[in-house]
Amino acid sequence: NAGVMQNPRHLVRRRGQEARLRCSPMKGHSHVYWYRQLPEEGLKFMVYLQKENIIDESGMPKERFSAEFPKEGPSILRIQQVVRGDSAAYFCASSPAGGPQYEQYFGPGTRLTVT
């Protein structure tokens, strides 16, 4: 039973480019959460999605950031026109439908570096 998968594991982008981060939840999980982790910081909630729905995006910047979780395929976190401050580790977590949302299983993360 594969865990949460994220790709790419490392991503380098120049300022102004777009970054696309993918997350495949665990089999049977239909809830996906995205977090950002800066060095020496905890994880900051960004967005919570269910299939085809954004449930809570209160932690996501209003501009340049968007997320989706289509009916088929992985969840995507998209950052347009990246800036140096976007450099961080981005983690995806998933939880099963009908289970407590706090039982979240995390992926290995995508480390984004903006040069």
Next chain:
Amino acid sequence: QQQVKQSPQSLIVQKGGISIINCAYENTAFDYFPWYQQFPGKGPALLIAIRPDVSEKKEGRFTISFNKSAKQFSLHIMDSQPGDSATYFCAASIGNRDDKIIFGKGTRLHILP
């Protein structure tokens, strides 16, 4: 109100000793308090969790102590081992289906061999 404050930021413990990490919260609506363990280059993994209706929960060498009146909870690692060296995050959640988990800033634990 939504913060979880964690201390210390880093901790060095001799092998066999007790590692203690403390957390405090303000929001009395929080009703679930998990701890996560993260190794370098990996995602966080749920270690142990507690609800405020109990004052202590033990799983192997890991114990959570919870003080509801003080709004504090702590993680104790007994007989600490070098393999326990990792970053530990406390967290809090209201447990409602659509509510988020709030994480502390983490404690980097190093166990000396």
